[in-house]
Amino acid sequence: MEILLVILMGLLYAAGIYMLFRRSMVKLLLGIMLLGNGANILIFLLGRITKGQPPVIDEAAKVFTDIYADPIPQALILTAIVIGFGIQSFAIVLLKRVYVLINSDDLDDLNTPEDEDI
Amino acid sequence: MKSTILKTATSYLLPILLLFSVFILLRGHYHPGGGFVGGLIASIAFVLHGFTYGTENTLKLMRYHPAVLIPAGLALATLSMFAPVLLGLPVMTGLWIDEPIPVIGMVGSALFFDLGVYLVVIGVVLTILFTITQYNE
């Protein structure tokens, strides 16, 4: 099962990187999202995966009696997801703003080439 | 959107979703859930309302601009962080009332902190989405 996750993570990374190389700002943004998802899965894998044992202590008990999924990666990913949302929304709005200004989605239109002599 | 079904559904869904979000928030310490998820669910409820009735009406319904929730939440979280200092304990020490309170359950400083997170999340999400919607109009 881990193998499947590893492959999916590799695909997410590859797709994200490929999207980053595109000229369209929207694609760039989608690439960042895919890359973020890939990174989340990588972190998740680092804590090993456990089926059907969420890190929640039983009603009756005070400590874990059975094995349980590693809570640290989960806490990290939760933070990453929410922060990622903040960044994405800011980036999307930035994109919108750029679009209003230069009426283009093309990253190359943002370039102001520097003068030859500095 | 001018769908009667959606309108009717939304008018029921909004209170239910809000109630559900509070439920998720309160059980967070013992079961899956918590401030982040709760806040997100509550904001989805308002976003749904906004889609159905228009942002103006949702803002009217909320009476205050959602941005107000951000400083409120931040203040609440900060206060709950520093409350133990008043008792001479280090910052962020967990303070708990010994007996559970009916319906809410155990009450402690961590709950207020989570409530702060909940408010900030609602404030942030709604501010972003409503600002964009208004900008488009």
Place this chain on the structure above:
Amino acid sequence: MLIAVLAGLIVSILFIPFGKFFRQQAAIAVSLLPISLFLYFLSYIPVIRSGLPVSFHYPWVPSMGINLDFHLDGLALLFSLLITGIGSLVFLYASSYLKGHPYLDRFYAYLSLFMASMLGLVLSDNILLLFIFWELTSISSFFLIGFNNDDPVSRKSALIALAVTGGGGLLLMAGLILMGHLSGSYSIQEMADNAERLKNHALYGLILLLVFAGAFTKSAQFPFHFWLPGAMKAPTPISAYLHSATMVKAGVYLLARFSPVLGGSDYWQYTLLIVGGVTMLYSAFHSIFRTDLKGILAYSTIAALGILVFLIGIGTPESLVAASVFILVHALYKASLFLTTGIIDHETGTRDVTKLAGLRHVMLPLAIGGLLAALSSAGLPLTFGFIGKDLIYEATLHSPGILRFVLTAVAVLTNIFLLYAGFLAGIKPFAGSLPQQFKGVHLPHGLLWIPPVLLSLLGVLFGCFPAWIGEVLLHPAAQSMTRLTTVAPLKIWHGFNLVLLLSGVTLALGALLYWVRKPSEQRLSALTRFNALSPEQLFRRLYRSIIKLSVWYTNTMHNGYLRVYLLRIVVFAILLLAFRLLTADGIVIDLGTVSPVSIYELVVGAILVGGLYLSVTTSSRLTAVAATSVVGYCICLMFVFYSAPDLAMTQFTIDTLTVVLFVLVLFRLPPFLNFANNSVKIRDGIIATLFGCIISLIGLLVLSEPIRTEVSNYYGDNAYVLAKGKNVVNVILVDFRGFDTMFEIVVLSIAAIGVYSLLKLRLRATEKE
């Protein structure tokens, strides 16, 4: 003492708020600063004369060996008096010279800063402190050279001066740190006490090289001399003060100061003799070809600095006395000549020596001052220059063996040229008949002409009473460079001897040269033919090629295309990771512990891959967004499978909101344009796939490593016991790692504020093209 050193610094800071007031009302009042400092240092003369240096200690960063240690001995006192004395005159002079200049406050701020740093430099006992002040003088000199900042030549000269002296400063810093490290102390006095330790060290040569680099660049020694003529772009009082009397002598000061620490070896002696000798001959020879008065003075200043280096190189007690005398001699007559030149320039509007003549008819006091300065520079008896020249000849004549003839010949030749240069600057403009165009010229305000005349008169005064000035000031100065055993008082008359003969020869030949040769433009242009070979041209070529290199580098590496940057970063990361993976010995991937795959997981995985494919290949914006959200939902399901309900809930809600957000923003944008051709796509695809493979490989490697669970177990065990919560993830977020969460919601708030301000901000007309 600390206040004395820092006073200039404080004053220059005070100019920031009060500059405007000073510019309009009280420019002249600033001169009280150097005057009071001058008096303060004068009061130390009796103490120093008795042979007891004064030390001051103020701790600053004791843990790093940096302390505000000041040490006032003869050498430091001589320099302090020069700095504050000539400083006072220059401050007064400039108040009239630059009257009404719009940046007068700035000028005085730089000047005060410079004076403070120069004082600090000569008084510091701690070499790190010395270095800080050393750099400050370079920086203030940069500002002062570029003072006329709307003139491109001025800016360029300032940059070159900064590049040369700053570059030397860097090397000096390395040398100083090395010295401090090897000798175990950063105090010059302590170093001098166990100088043998440094001199016998294997790295002695390196230290010398680094210290020389600093000293030679600062004191404009060949081949670094070229920045000094360029520095003459500064207003004339600055040239007089920084680039003649004080700052350029910092290198000489450093050599003199380190004489007891590093001096005495053959390396030391021969390097200084050769560099000093070449510099003095080369630039004295150059000076007679110049037609610009300031150019003449600049080259003769370089020659004088060469003489000083040369004298320190000889290293005998005699030569060091000669050096300390010549420092004073030169400061007096050269500052006077510079200030005179400044007045001539100010009043007639030209500095071309071929045009100037007869000005004695309109400004007699100045002509007398110029004459006296020129005579002092020529070394006529009864001027202080005579004493200086005598001592130089005596020092060269007493050197051993064949050196004696070579050094003496070099010294005589240099002095002949210097005499010519001095006459050109001090006598030529005043001699002859007054041309018609200068009829309207008149003697300027007293603040302008009194300082140079005063300096010239001082030269004569010291020339008449050499024994007195020698005893109070110059012998103590030489004493701090070497341990004088017997002190012969300075005398005017030594009897008929070889030295006197040489002096006579110098005077006669110099006067003859002045009589015969008239400065002209043709000769200057004849000399400029050799410019292509000069160090200055080499430096400029280097300078230009560095700029070319950086332009090329910027255009290729920072071409403004985000994807090119990203491509480079990713390719580099791939190479680095691949290199690491390939060189690691034996990659073992242990798949023994993997759990079996269920059909649900396979289906979800397949949907994820489908969504991924769609989002990458589609040409519709909305499809791409929808496909990406499908990917998100699949990941959400994965979280459900693998015991992460909190994550699943969060991912689900966030994904929903993101789609809403995208749709809100994007539904009005046009469809994707297909920018890239296929070969680019294939290249990107290959790179992206490679990266994905490497990440997967790393993931597999991680899985086969043993896992450490101490932290997780701690949280698991204590979640309920300490924090009264049973959902460990939530407990971590709101309790164990509450600070992280706190900052996270702060970041979210900032994002919201950013969005709000981005959209609510109204576009200004200029922004909307």
